[in-house]
Amino acid sequence: MRGPFLHSSQRTAAIMRQVLLALAPITVAAIWRHGAGAALLVLAALSAAVTVEAVLARASVSDGSAAVTGVLFALLLPAGAPLWLAALGGALAVGLGKHAFGGLGKNPFNPAALARVVLMGLLPVYFFAPAWRWDGVTQASPLSKAAGALLPSASALLAGDAPGALAQAAPWAVLLGGLVLLLLRSADWRIPLAYLAGVTLLVLVLPAGERMAGHAPWLVGNPLPHLLSGGTLLTAFFLLTDPVTAPFSPPGKLVFAGVAALVTVATRLYTPYPDGAALAVLTANACAPLIDRALVWRKLRRAG
Amino acid sequence: MSAPVQFRDLVVELGFVTSAQLGDALARQDELNGSGVRSHLGHLLEDLGYLTPAQHRLVLVQLDMQRALAALPTVRRSARHGWVVAALAPVALLSSPLAILAAAAVVLVGAWLAQGRPGRWLALGWAASVLVPGAGAATAAAAGQGGASPRLRESVLVALIIAVSAAVPLLPIALSPGHLLLIAALLLALLRRRPR
Amino acid sequence: MNHYDASFLAIACALMTERPRRWWLAGAIPALAFALTLLPLGHFAAIVAALVACTPPLRPAAAALLLAAPRYPSVRAAAVSAGLYLCGVAVLAALLEDRLDQDAVPAFLRGTPARLLVLAVAYFSLLPVAHL
Structure with a gap:
């Protein structure tokens, strides 16, 4: 049994154009909020991803998948990340995340999330800065468990008025892009819905971890900062919905989203990591084949 | 035989x-x-x-x-045994003289006690590494000795994984098993790309 | 070697070698290793754990020995290690068998390097588990 591969290059190109269209408001909002630095980060990741794609598989450059991967990776980066990191990540996403496993449609993990997580493991200093430069002052992310972290108001969170990754610059833009994807039927609605519902439910149910004692009390029992900060929305609409790395069946997609929600919330509540969204994507990707197996086995047992 | x-x-x-x-x-x-x-x-x-x-x-x-x-x-007769030992040599060099002695003891005593059973070799090597702090080479050598068994590839792999893990604290840079797996994958890929 | 690294190396061992039929038995080793540390055995606790890990039904599973290697500070650490090993092997075995199309992988990465890459990605993805 192999993954649900996309064979039609025209169909792939059409889907990728739609994803790029949906990513446009997020990119514009990030550039508007963070200035030319954000534009350069997106450009660096995009050009590196496309260059590597051109070197490894010239024919598939025009389908736009490398461009989508590059932009998605850039949006997962902290606003103050160096340009070389964006370029390295873009190249790694396409080279390691996609072509090392056989190219488009055969990658077991989401390439952008893979590059983010591998770089986070190799160069943690760029992803675990204790604080972010924000509006001229140093602040901690709302998801940070470090002393000095502050919870912005709900309106500020929705407007993206808090330190974080590029995608966090405007949660409303991510929601808008996600809606575009769902309306164009480029993504299955079950996954974002189940993921966001799962995050909400788990935050309401799970108790605080030992590491949170005295820090960031707003992260416990309050779903809002979890939904509007970090990579939650981008993960829900853009990273988990990649059909290649998700399970095949609708019930499988719900379980898949549930696994991702559990990892996201558990990482935020019980580990020192500020955000577990990209890690959750890869963990859920790894679980997808087992979910498929379990559901097929259950179906066969019922049938016979 | x-x-x-x-x-x-x-x-x-x-x-x-x-x-x-x-x-x-x-x-x-x-x-x-x-x-x-x-x-x-x-x-x-x-x-x-x-x-x-x-x-x-x-x-x-x-x-x-x-x-x-x-x-x-x-x-001794196993032709493949030579490269198992060769692969473990750098680890032995990184270890203390006491650890290398422990490795030698494991090899000698292990031949008697464990014979061709990789699991027993591993147990012995590991027990030696516990008794002699930092004796990663002992573990590696013991696991490598399991190469006398039909499951040579398994023994070599286990030997290398344990050996490198044991050697990591001795290196001046911080490496996790994740880094090691990446490096191993890239090294293998590079070796395969080398024209014959 | 901390218990996360040990669990992960055990997963790597179980997946890179011929997996024994009862591979899941090794999941009991962390609990056993922790229980032995409660006894006044000193260094011998580790030796006993190593010897039990290599008992006949588990002999092919070098994974068991790796799981016996770290010193588990608490029941929770032992449970996390066992859970990580059991889930990790089940999940990654399915991933490697069902989703990694070895024929599509470039020739120089086919086989072991591709499997190692998947394991490396999984290591970094599950890194927060080390802090549980």
Whole structure:
């Protein structure tokens, strides 16, 4: 049994154009909020991803998948990340995340999330800065468990008025892009819905971890900062919905989203990591084949 | 590989019984086997008064040692064993002299106790590495010795994983198993790309 | 070696070698290793754990030995290690068998390197588990 591969290059190109269209408001909002630095980060990741794609598989450059991967990776980066990191990540996403496993449609993990997580493991200093430069002052992310972290108001969170990754610059833009994807039927609605519902439910149910004692009390029992900060929305609409790395069946997609929600919330509540969204994507990707197996086995047992 | 050493040969070779006495005991054993009673040759020799209990124990111990020694040439004869040892050499160089001695002891004692069973080799090597702090080389050598078994690839892989993990704290840079797996994958890929 | 690294190396061992039929038995080793540390055995606790890990039904599973290697500070650490090993092997075995199309992988990465890459990605993805 192999993954649900996309064979039609025209169909792939059409889907990728739609994803790029949906990513446009997020990119514009990030550039508007963070200035030319954000534009350069997106450009660096995009050009590196496309260059590597051109070197490894010239024919598939025009389908736009490398461009989508590059932009998605850039949006997962902290606003103050160096340009070389964006370029390295873009190249790694396409080279390691996609072509090392056989190219488009055969990658077991989401390439952008893979590059983010591998770089986070190799160069943690760029992803675990204790604080972010924000509006001229140093602040901690709302998801940070470090002393000095502050919870912005709900309106500020929705407007993206808090330190974080590029995608966090405007949660409303991510929601808008996600809606575009769902309306164009480029993504299955079950996954974002189940993921966001799962995050909400788990935050309401799970108790605080030992590491949170005295820090960031707003992260416990309050779903809002979890939904509007970090990579939650981008993960829900853009990273988990990649059909290649998700399970095949609708019930499988719900379980898949549930696994991702559990990892996201558990990482935020019980580990020192500020955000577990990209890690959750890869963990859920790894679980997808087992979910498929379990559901097929259950179906066969019922049938016979 | 030569035939395993037999009790009947050893007891005569050591001079504890004569060939005639052995013949008596074997005839008695055949009789008993014919009537459905299974008996050990050593006990029969004792019952017939040809062998003392102390001599009997000595023959059994000697027999075990002979069999362990017989297993050693199979380790040496394995052509693949050479590169297992070569792969472990850098780890040995990174370890302390005490650790290297522990590795040598594991190899010698292990040949006797573990023979060709990788699991036992691993247990021995690991026990040595616990007794001699930092004796990663001992573990690696022991696991590598498991190469005498049919599951050579497994033993080598386990040996390398444990060896490199044991060596990591000795290196001046911080590496996790995740880094090591990435490096291993890239090295293997590079080696394959090299034109032959 | 901390218990996360040990669990992960055990997963790597179980997936890169011929997996024994009862591979899941090794999941009991962390609990056993922790229980042995409660006894006044000193260094011998580790040796006993290593020897038990290599008992006949588990002999092919070098993974068991790796799981016996770290010193588990608490029941929770032992439970996390066992859970990580059991889930990790089940999940990654399915991933490697069902989703990694070895024929599509470039020739120089086919087989072991591709499997190692998947394991490396999984290591970094599950890193927060080390802090549970």
